[in-house]
Amino acid sequence: MGILADSLDKADAAHFTRPLPKSAQKQMQYLVKQTKGTQAAADLLGVTQRTVERYLTGQFKQPRRDLAERLADEVRKRWQPRVRERAKKQAATTGGIVIDTRARFGFTAAPGTTDDPRLRPITQGLPPAYAARLFDAHAAGAAEQQLQEIVAEGLQEIYFKDRGRRAHGLLVDFTDIDYLDVDY
Template identity: 80%
Template sequence: MGLLTDSLERAEAAHLTRPLPKTARAQMRYLTKQTKGTRAAAQLLGVSQRTVERYLKGQIKNPRPDLAQRLADEVRKRWQPRVRATARKQAATTGGIVIDTRARFGFTADPGTTDDARLRAITQALPPAYAARLFDAHAAGADDRQLQNILAEGLQEIYFKDRGRRADGLQVEFTDLDYLDVDY
């Protein structure tokens, strides 16, 4: 996963109302219920169906570190889907998103202006239209570069062009991402 994808998932997790199950048995029970069977859960985790059944019975309590991480990740992906969907819908229709980033921004603009890329720290609210595009692309499986292009377009229009009030021919490039945090 990339920096932007991780940031979107952290922002989404901030809206959860209940904590994730803590024990391996509770996590396995939840995953089995979500995948509708022990066979599907076993395939998802890369273990045997019998191993999943042993976790459910309490015969195995402490998974290997790699299995514990995969189990926690799969549970985290599926935890409270309606709460996540409501938060995304609100951001995509009324709230928008807030981007906090430090990246290198380069410009293509009219002659006589500087186009040297430089590192900038920017915190900017983007309108719901960009949030909707970002969520749709993320749900469609877009890679981090495509998601960065959507954010670059949003920052270009809102931050650099001031919603079309200045810098008419400016094109912004969003590169060398140092950090990125998304909130909604």
């Protein structure tokens, strides 16, 4: 995944009301329950059904690093879906999101303006309409570039154009992301 998609997933996890299961056995039990079977969990993790069964019975306790990461990621994706949806719904209808980033911003604007791209740190709240578009695109499996375009458009309208009060005709390029955090 990309930096923006990972940041959205991280922001999702911040709303959990209970911690994720810690042990591999408990994580595997949860994943098997969610996928409705050991074969489906095995296919998802790229291991054999027998390996999944061994984790369930406690024969295997410490998974390899790559398997442990895949297992934790799959559990995190499915953990507390109603809590996630409630937080997203609130952000998409009333709260909006906050973007904290340092990236290279360039401009296409009227002649005589400084349009050279430069690295800028920006922390800006975006209204619920942009949050809704971002969540919908992420849920639909949009590519990282599409997610970045939504954020760039939001920053262009809210930060650079000040909600249409200045810089008419300005188009913002959002590239070379150093870091990006999303909060809602």
